[in-house]
Structure formats: C-alpha cells, structure tokens
Amino acid sequence: MKYSTIKTIAVLVLLVISISSCKDETGPKVLYLGHTLPQTHPVHKGILEFQKSLETKSNGTLKVKIFPDAQLGSEREVLELLQIGSVAATKVSAATLSNFVPEYHILGIPYLFKDKEHQFEVLEGEVGKSILEKGSKFWLRGLCYYDAGSRSFYTSNKAIRTPDDLKGLKIRVMNNQMAINMVNSMGGSATPLAYGELYTAIQQGVVDGAENNPPSFVSSNHYEISKYYTLDQHSSVPDVLLIGTKFWDKLSEQEKIWVQEAADESAQAQKKFWSDSVEESMKIAKEAGVEIIVPKKSLFAEKSKSVVEDFVKEFPEMKPLVNKIKSND
Incomplete structure (x- = not known):
C-alpha cells in the first residue's frame, strides 16, 4: 500500500474520531493540530x-x-483539511499560506525588515494582526506568528560573498514566486524542489545549493554536504499558527479568548526556543568545518529591489501596507 494511501486513510479515521468526539457534549473539545x-x-x-x-x-x-512530522500531509494538504473542518489547527510558513491568502506575500519581500526587533514590532502590531485576520475569509484564521529566523544561502562547492558569486548557480527555493524572483534577481538560477529531495540533489549536483535558516540547515543535515554558509539574511518569513474558522466558530466567546491567549503566550516562549536553536545550530555547523561568511548585505538588498517593484505593480492595493512596514510607522 502506498504511503499516500495510508496517509489518506489515517486522515479519514481522524475525521470520524473528530466527528464522534464533537457529539459528546459532556467531554472536552479536542483541537487536532497537524504540522510538518x-x-x-x-x-x-x-x-x-x-x-x-x-x-x-x-x-x-x-x-x-x-x-x-507531516503525519497528516504537507503544509498545503493540512491547510485544505482546515478549510473543510476535518482538522482544527496547523502551523505553516507564511510563504505557503500566501498561496491561499495573498496578503502573506508581503512577508516574503526580501529585506523587508530592518532587524529582528523591527520584524516583531510589525508582526505583533496593527499590521501583523490585520494580515492574520485576512485569512478568515478563506476559512484560515491566523492566531500568531512564530519566529522562523532569516534565510541565507548555502552552497557545496563555491562560496557566495557577493551577489555576483550567484551567477551560474542553481539554488533550490520553495515553490513560491517571491523566492524564485528574488534568487533570479540576484543572478542565480532559482530551482523549486521538494525539501525532502534536497539532500540528494545537492549531493548529486542537481543543484549547487539552497537557502534556509540555521536550524533547518543543520536539522536537515545539509551542513554535511554544503561547506559554505553565507549569512546574507535575505528574507525573514515567519511561521503562522492557524485555526480553521469551521472549528473557531463553534467555540464560545470565553473559549476563543483562551485560544488566543494561549497562542500569544506560546509565541513569546517560541522566540527563546528559536534563539537557543540558532546558537546551537551555528556551533554544530562551525565544528563540522562549514565556512561562515558574513557578507555586505546591502549589495544583496540592492540587487533584489526589482522584486519589490514588481510586487507592488502586480498588487498595487498592497503598496500602502508595504510602505507602512518599511517606514516602521
């Protein structure tokens, strides 16, 4: 039996259990949360x-x-399960979510945030909350953001010290138009590829490298075969904790308050978990002989300006929001 078939059966069983538990009005309400x-x-x-x-x-x-561990499917598949109400909640990258809720595209703009402090001032303020609420019309209510760090380039055989070093290199990216445009604008050749296939692709030379945050670079074991890590920090795409509106709408007002408060508290705790993980991951990479390169980020930011210009041309209604974030108003 194929894995995909087994996974489908598991989801159907979960749906039956969920429906059964909902009928038991004397018992607790169970929020099923799947992530990858x-x-x-x-x-x-x-x-x-x-x-x-x-x-x-x-x-x-x-x-x-x-x-x-993707027990219920990929990020996209679990989002679809939220929309039909068979799963209550999930955590996905804002990049994946942008395929469902257009406003999340903004958070993938290269060099959108000045630094970590600016990022969370925006995400936890009026702008960030407004984006979380936009998903409700697509049955995907945002609860909070989780720190997913900054994405940087890593390569197997050639160090990237300036954008010119990207020329001729095939760089794996998420299947997201913003990420594709960004790498191409810097002179690289963006290559969308499933994350699970990436280790072998780098090992066999199908791609020359990829881009991701330090914990992912290490937990995926990509540091074993990619000996250059360039901390250009071109994008800081957060993760988003979501609840399906089909589940949310069944909660009482008090239950909704509890869910939101629990989400907000978890977001603050997660920042510390992330910081500790970045520190440990960088230590592991250095000890394994990875050369850590700290380039002049302004060179990369300058090259990627066209991505922002193209974005606001395609989505002119989002230009005021982009300007508000960049001005830190």
Missing part, C-alpha cells in the same frame, strides 16, 4: 507550549492533539 516539522524543532516546542497553556486555561475543557 520534527518534534525536536523549536516551532514544535512552541506548539507544545500552546497545548499546555490552553489546557491549563480551560481547566481541561479544551485539549490539543498534535500530529507532527
């Missing part, structure tokens, strides 16, 4: 904080059942 990350990941640790906080606040009347 391993249990060692700092984002999963943040989700565990959400689980603990929600169950404590509700005195056990709201429980969270977590399915990590």
Whole structure:
C-alpha cells in the first residue's frame, strides 16, 4: 500500500474520531493540530507550549492533539483539511499560506525588515494582526506568528560573498514566486524542489545549493554536504499558527479568548526556543568545518529591489501596507 494511501486513510479515521468526539457534549473539545516539522524543532516546542497553556486555561475543557512530522500531509494538504473542518489547527510558513491568502506575500519581500526587533514590532502590531485576520475569509484564521529566523544561502562547492558569486548557480527555493524572483534577481538560477529531495540533489549536483535558516540547515543535515554558509539574511518569513474558522466558530466567546491567549503566550516562549536553536545550530555547523561568511548585505538588498517593484505593480492595493512596514510607522 502506498504511503499516500495510508496517509489518506489515517486522515479519514481522524475525521470520524473528530466527528464522534464533537457529539459528546459532556467531554472536552479536542483541537487536532497537524504540522510538518520534527518534534525536536523549536516551532514544535512552541506548539507544545500552546497545548499546555490552553489546557491549563480551560481547566481541561479544551485539549490539543498534535500530529507532527507531516503525519497528516504537507503544509498545503493540512491547510485544505482546515478549510473543510476535518482538522482544527496547523502551523505553516507564511510563504505557503500566501498561496491561499495573498496578503502573506508581503512577508516574503526580501529585506523587508530592518532587524529582528523591527520584524516583531510589525508582526505583533496593527499590521501583523490585520494580515492574520485576512485569512478568515478563506476559512484560515491566523492566531500568531512564530519566529522562523532569516534565510541565507548555502552552497557545496563555491562560496557566495557577493551577489555576483550567484551567477551560474542553481539554488533550490520553495515553490513560491517571491523566492524564485528574488534568487533570479540576484543572478542565480532559482530551482523549486521538494525539501525532502534536497539532500540528494545537492549531493548529486542537481543543484549547487539552497537557502534556509540555521536550524533547518543543520536539522536537515545539509551542513554535511554544503561547506559554505553565507549569512546574507535575505528574507525573514515567519511561521503562522492557524485555526480553521469551521472549528473557531463553534467555540464560545470565553473559549476563543483562551485560544488566543494561549497562542500569544506560546509565541513569546517560541522566540527563546528559536534563539537557543540558532546558537546551537551555528556551533554544530562551525565544528563540522562549514565556512561562515558574513557578507555586505546591502549589495544583496540592492540587487533584489526589482522584486519589490514588481510586487507592488502586480498588487498595487498592497503598496500602502508595504510602505507602512518599511517606514516602521
């Protein structure tokens, strides 16, 4: 039996259990949460904080059942399960979410944020909250953002010190137009590829490198075959904790307050988990002989300006929001 078939059966069984549990009005409401990350990941640790906080606040009347490691499918597949109401919640990259909710495209703009402090001032302020709310019309209500760090280039055989070094290099990117345009604008050849295929692709020379944050660079073991890591930090795309509106709308006003408070508390805890993970990951990479390069980021930012210009031409209604973020108003 194929894995995809087994996974489909598992989801159907989960749906039956979910429906059955909903009928038991005397028991707790169970929030099924699926995501694609391993249990060692700092984002999963943040989700565990959400689980603990929600169950404590509700005195056990709201429980969270977590399915990590892509047990319920890819990020896109789990989002679709939220939309039809068979799964209550998930964590996905804002890049994936942008295929469902256009406003999330903004968060993938290269060099959008000045630094980490600016990023979370925006995400936890009026602008960030407005973007979270935009998903409700697509049955995907945003609860909070999780830190997913900054993405940087890593390569196997050639160091990237300036954008010119990207010329002729095939760089794996997510299947996201913003990421594709960014790498191409810098002179590289953007190559969308499934993340699970990337280790072998680098090893066999199908691609010359990729771009990701330090914890992912190390947890994927890509540091074993990519000996140059260039901290250009071209994008800081956050993860988003979401709840399907089909589940949300069944909650009482008090239950909604508990869910939102638990999400906000988990986001603060997750920042520390992320910071610790970045520190440990960089240590592992250095000890393995990876050359850490700190380039002049302004050179990369200058090359990627056309991506922002093209974006606001395609989505002129989002230009005021982009300007507001960049001005830190």
